[in-house]
Amino acid sequence: MVKFEQIKGFVFDLDGVIADTxxxxxxxxxxxxxxxxxxxxxxxxxxxxxxxxxxxxxxxxxxxxxxxxxxxxxxxxxxxxxxxxxxxxxKDMDQSAILPGMADFIRSLEEHDYKLSLASASKNSPLVLEQLGLAQYFKNRIDPSTLKHGKPDPEIFARGAEVLGLKPEECIGLEDASAGVKSINGAGELSVGIGDPEILHEADINFTDTSQVTLDNIKKAMDVMEMS
The missing domain is CATH 1.10.150.240 (Putative phosphatase; domain 2)
Structure with missing residues (x-):
């Protein structure tokens, strides 16, 4: 079982995780x-x-x-x-489209020296990040056009760790879709599912909404996993 202290990077989906695009x-x-x-x-x-x-x-x-x-x-x-x-x-999207708590969470990751990458199937993710004012945090992105397989195949999240120079087990992936959670798990990363826990039952950790996603809450959940 991976311990919280071993985590060095976070691999984000975009739609439904960072913003409700x-x-x-x-x-x-x-x-x-x-x-x-x-x-x-x-x-x-x-x-x-x-x-x-x-x-x-x-x-x-x-x-x-x-x-x-x-x-x-x-x-x-x-x-x-x-x-x-x-x-x-x-065209009407701005920072108000960022989901609750996610801007603070992303800033806290940078402050604690975690590496961040974006694993979005959307070819428009660079544009979305610019409009949200978050592009500077995601210099490492996967170009969807270079992928051979879409989610739930693990390729995109495996690449998300690779571009950070990290092993999959050193990364946490965040998703709001069942196909994405399967992708994270298949890549060998710890999966955080954001949304209905019945739909995202394959996730290692579940949060019902983005406001619950904090480093402290992830650490607590991992500590519980380690003890069980």
Whole structure:
């Protein structure tokens, strides 16, 4: 069992962990689903969280029984259209979109000399971080276009530790989606799930919301794990 003192780095998802950009993603996918004639549901919106753009499009098409209706070129056009919708929605985003407590948590990590990296499937994460005023904390980012596999494959979180020059067991990964928690666990990192503990039951540590995510609370949770 890894001890708190052995942790040297934190690997962050972006959507739903640092900021609630999932709202903007959801609206943009909803717009596209309507255009494609696929019925939008809350379940479909949840299933898309933490999933790459093309995989999300495939899931929407499969939900509507349309997975074989379009060529790859057409699918790429629709994925690009969704991204344009998303970027238009993002124009109004500012620091008020940072989830409760996360700005303080990120600052506290820097103050305690932890290394930080971003493991987001979103190609727009640099833009989002700039608008949130947090880009300076995440100089280490994974370029999603260089990945061969999307979440729940462990590749992105494994790379998140690699870019920090750390072993996976020296890192904690933070996620709000089940696919992301699976990715963290598969990479051999300690997983912190933020959200419904029933949905994120595979996480090593659960917090119901971001305001609970502090170094002290993570240490307490790890101490309890060590004793059990």
């Amino acid at each position: 999932s709202i903007y993603h959801g609206k943009a996918w909803h717009q596209l689903a309507d255009e494609l004639g696929v019925t939008w549901t809350e379940q479909l919106g949840n299933d898309l969280k933490g999933v790459s753009r093309m995989d999300s499009l495939e899931l929407i098409l499969k939900t509507g029984g349309k997975e074989n209706d379009y060529t790859l070129e057409e699918k790429e056009k629709y994925a690009a259209e969704k991204n344009t919708n998303y970027l238009n929605l993002l």
